[in-house]
Amino acid sequence: MKEKKLIIHNKFVKKYKSGYPLIEKETILNSDDLIKEGTVVRLVEENNKFIAKGYYGIQNKGYGWVITQNEKETIDYSFFNKKLFNAINCREKFYKDKNTTAFRIFNGEGDGIGGFTIDYFDGYYLINWYSKGIYHFKDYVIEALKNLSDGIGIYEKKRFDNQGKFIEEDSFVWGKEAEMPIIVKENGVNFAIYLNEGAMVGVFLDQRDVRKKILDKYAKGKEVLNTFSYTGAFSIFAAVGGASKTTSVDLANRSLSKTIEHFSLNGIDYETQDIIVEDVFHYFKYAGKKELKFDLVILDPPSFAKSKKFKFSAAKDYKELLKSTIKITEDQGVIVASTNCASFDMKKFKGFIDQAFEELGKGYKILEEYRLPEDFRTIKEFREGNYLKVVFVQCTDNISTARR
Numbered sequence: 001m002k003e004k005k006l007i008i009h010n011k012f013v014k015k016y017k018s019g020y021p022l023i024e025k026e027t028i029l030n031s032d033d034l035i036k037e038g039t040v041v042r043l044v045e046e047n048n049k050f051i052a053k054g055y056y057g058i059q060n061k062g063y064g065w066v067i068t069q070n071e072k073e074t075i076d077y078s079f080f081n082k083k084l085f086n087a088i089n090c091r092e093k094f095y096k097d098k099n100t101t102a103f104r105i106f107n108g109e110g111d112g113i114g115g116f117t118i119d120y121f122d123g124y125y126l127i128n129w130y131s132k133g134i135y136h137f138k139d140y141v142i143e144a145l146k147n148l149s150d151g152i153g154i155y156e157k158k159r160f161d162n163q164g165k166f167i168e169e170d171s172f173v174w175g176k177e178a179e180m181p182i183i184v185k186e187n188g189v190n191f192a193i194y195l196n197e198g199a200m201v202g203v204f205l206d207q208r209d210v211r212k213k214i215l216d217k218y219a220k221g222k223e224v225l226n227t228f229s230y231t232g233a234f235s236i237f238a239a240v241g242g243a244s245k246t247t248s249v250d251l252a253n254r255s256l257s258k259t260i261e262h263f264s265l266n267g268i269d270y271e272t273q274d275i276i277v278e279d280v281f282h283y284f285k286y287a288g289k290k291e292l293k294f295d296l297v298i299l300d301p302p303s304f305a306k307s308k309k310f311k312f313s314a315a316k317d318y319k320e321l322l323k324s325t326i327k328i329t330e331d332q333g334v335i336v337a338s339t340n341c342a343s344f345d346m347k348k349f350k351g352f353i354d355q356a357f358e359e360l361g362k363g364y365k366i367l368e369e370y371r372l373p374e375d376f377r378t379i380k381e382f383r384e385g386n387y388l389k390v391v392f393v394q395c396t397d398n399i400s401t402a403r404r
């Protein structure tokens with residue numbers, strides 16, 4: 001394949017040389033030369049010295065990804081095969097674990113090639129493509145996946161812009177079609193996965209370790225509130241962990257049937273739990289009026305959300321959301337504060353937590369911290385790739401002894 005030369009502004013050469021994988025438009029002097037996504041690009045210094053190779057693909061995050069610093073390496077089937085082979089080997093422990101049958105086997109740049117991910121669901125694979133550029137290499141990826149794994153079937157989702165219009169297309173690409181839902185296990189708990197219903201398949205695998213911790217250590221005998229509950233995954237783990245009751249709140253109508261399905265799949269009578277289809281912001285007001293208090297509150301909002309009355313952006317509004325949460329949490333109760341927003345880091349997130357308690361004149365103690373789990377591999381050169389931030393915070397009454 002013909003390579004296109006990309007001249008990198010002197011100022012940014014060091015950054016790419018030290019392993020930064022995302023190709024950013026403002027670092028390229030001749031970005032107008034880029035025409036066809038999927039083109040292999042050769043990053044060079046202004047004096048023509050080789051820096052790295054990658055591919056051109058427009059994604060919300062940038063203009064493509066660096067995929068090798070080796071000038072002699074060609075970007076062909078064997079290149080993709082090698083990366084997938086390594087990625088699958090790294091997940092050996094997951095493949096062997098009978099209690100967890102859903103996990104990520106390829107995490108974009110964390111596994112050496114940015115722009116796509118592959119998840120495993122009990123024999124079936126799902127590839128998410130994030131640019132037209134990477135989609136150009138789809139045959140290599142699918143061929144390698146077929147050869148390296150003993151998967152039953154492969155599905156894909158195209159999650160990129162097409163002629164200015166965002167498309168989210170699901171399709172079955174190879175093998176035997178699955179009967180939906182696919183029932184997977186996560187640490188012994190059952191989840192229903194639908195690979196044919198859009199981007200969200202039923203569970204966010206990146207919260208696996210957080211769910212397990214809640215089940216093992218924080219749920220027993222507790223009144224649990226799960227906000228932005230989606231299909232109720234956190235509620236199910238809390239209930240299995242012995243919660244006295246769970247309350248799940250989500251705005252989407254589908255959350256009711258999906259949460260019922262999840263409770264039922266795990267032998268829990270959903271009628272003993274509360275599942276509420278409502279705007280969380282509205283629910284907070286209601287709970288405040290009724291003076292409801294919870295021992296454990298899970299707060300995992302999307303980075304951006306819009307409802308009829310409220311607009312939410314994690315970067316701007318997380319602090320206020322926390323304040324509403326603190327008000328309905330028992331003394332000594334625990335808040336699981338989580339965000340998948342990549343635009344701020346853990347330090348800033350902890351700053352929001354600190355300010356929220358400070359403004360209410362309350363004390364707190366940090367009990368646990370989580371980032372992405374092991375199968376969501378990340379590289380230190382691309383810290384924003386480790387987007388998940390979860391902090392377990394205990395509400396204490398005494399500011400002076402608790403503040404750290």
Ligand code: SAH
Nearest residue numbers: 228229230233250251252279280300305307
């Ligand atoms: N915490 C969940 C995932 C949350 S996904 C889990 O780990 O399983 C985000 C969810 O927020 C979606 O289900 C969406 O319907 C819901 N949501 C968005 N805005 C909301 C609002 N204002 N009130 C309640 N739910 C909302």
